[in-house]
Amino acid sequence: MERIQVIDSHTAGEPTRVVIAGGPEFHGGDLFAQRAGFSTRFDQYRSAVVNEPRGSDVLVGAWLVPASTSEAACGVIFFNNVGMLGMCGHGLIGVVATLAHLGRIEPGRHLFETAVGTVAATLRDDGRVALENVESYRQAADIPVPLPDGNFVHGDLAWGGNWFLLVSDHGLGVRLDNVEALTARAWSIRQYVNANGYPEVDHIELFGPPTRPGADSKSFVLCPGKAYDRSPCGTGTSAKLACLAARGELPPGEVWHQESIVGTEFEASYRWVDESRGLIVPTIVGRAFITGEATLLLDPHDPFCHGIR
């Protein structure tokens, strides 16, 4: 019987399962290479940790691995029900809350290495975390996307640690009771852009007017495995900031309140890295709550030892 120790949390409603012990050994080095090694050699552990019967489609996993430098608290490999992620904003906030829960970090600024770059997270005394994400940018604006009914929507393509297509003219209510229609629309948009020159787009964001007092916008974010993000999505909000910055619709330093489909919120702002190239560093502020401490048991006789894939 193999044992894997995990800490579960949620950030603004979106769950994260952090693997703190057990499973394959990682020997450090560049995080992109460590993620590639995990993906090619140990994908069954990804599935065992996040997929049913131990997990669910919405669960994001975060495997703590050695960092390549001593300046970083650790390296983190993020993954979901269908594969690897680049960065994960809600997940990183979950990692910080987990390490604080374990007494491994104190309030203050900490660095974390991910497969797409090093990020900084400041744990505040009140438990909130301010995440300085990887450099983000808008790659293309107003890409026309035909819908099955013959109408068109338009999307901005942006990088925020994962690739997003951001769509506002989708015509649907961004409400929890409309999740099926939002999922179908986002999935058809994703299939079109992936088949027509943008195979890298992994997440789709549909925006609408906010319902929460003080919020600037509400979003529905569809993840690569067809689950929707319960949080406003840290990397997605970073992509949103890059688009707002590129359009001149949000000055650096001003706070953007991004509401999620379940009514939770991230506070987001940015600073320019290179205005001429539209490069920003986003800061996302949110909070995670610990929901469980568990040991996963991997019984080799169990037909679903490595999850239902």
Ligand code: PYC
């Ligand atoms: O918060 O960046 C995020 C994220 C990505 C996928 C799910 N959450």
